[in-house]
Amino acid sequence: MLGKLHLLACWVLVIGNGAVGTWSLAAIRLPKLKNKLLWRLTAFVQFWVFVQVTLAATYFNAGEGNAGSFHVFYGVLSAITVAVLYSYRSQLSQHLHALYGWGGLFIMGLGIRALLLL
Numbered sequence: 001m002l003g004k005l006h007l008l009a010c011w012v013l014v015i016g017n018g019a020v021g022t023w024s025l026a027a028i029r030l031p032k033l034k035n036k037l038l039w040r041l042t043a044f045v046q047f048w049v050f051v052q053v054t055l056a057a058t059y060f061n062a063g064e065g066n067a068g069s070f071h072v073f074y075g076v077l078s079a080i081t082v083a084v085l086y087s088y089r090s091q092l093s094q095h096l097h098a099l100y101g102w103g104g105l106f107i108m109g110l111g112i113r114a115l116l117l118l
Contacts, residue, residue, distance in 0.1 A: 002059040007118070009052045013078070014111040016045035021104025024097045034097070042100055046082045049107065053079050067118070074114035078107050 020042045027033035053075050059065050085103040092099045 002055070002062060002064055006052070006055050006059050006065075007115075009048070009055050010111055010115055013045065013048055013052050014108050014115065016041070016048060017104040017111065018108040020045055021101050021106075021108060023101075024104060025101035028097045028101070042104065045104070046085070046107075049078045049082050071114050071117040074110045074117070078110045078114075081107055081110070 020038065023033060023038055024042065027038060056067070056072075056075055060067060081103060085099060088099060089096060
């Protein structure tokens with residue numbers, strides 16, 4: 001049960017971060033795309049990284065799964081990436097869409113890599 005939930009949550013992470021990352025990068029060229037919904041969805045999928053890490057920790061502590069060390073590494077690196085993006089948001093306020101756009105795509109890539117290691 002937890003394994004399927006962890007897998008589903010990973011797909012939400014990958015698709016969500018890919019979508020908002022692409023949207024954020026497109027908003028650089030198309031200012032009409034800059035709106036509050038973008039930032040709400042970005043906050044949701046970034047928060048979802050921590051939900052995913054919590055699900056993974058619960059899943060593996062319950063003894064139901066066995067992940068390789070690199071799978072765990074990519075999960076933890078995703079959470080660290082969210083923290084780094086958040087910490088640089090004030091310094092890069094002029095380039096916020098680029099920061100969260102590329103950051104979202106990076107997190108998507110980490111999620112895909114973690115999926116391939118399952």
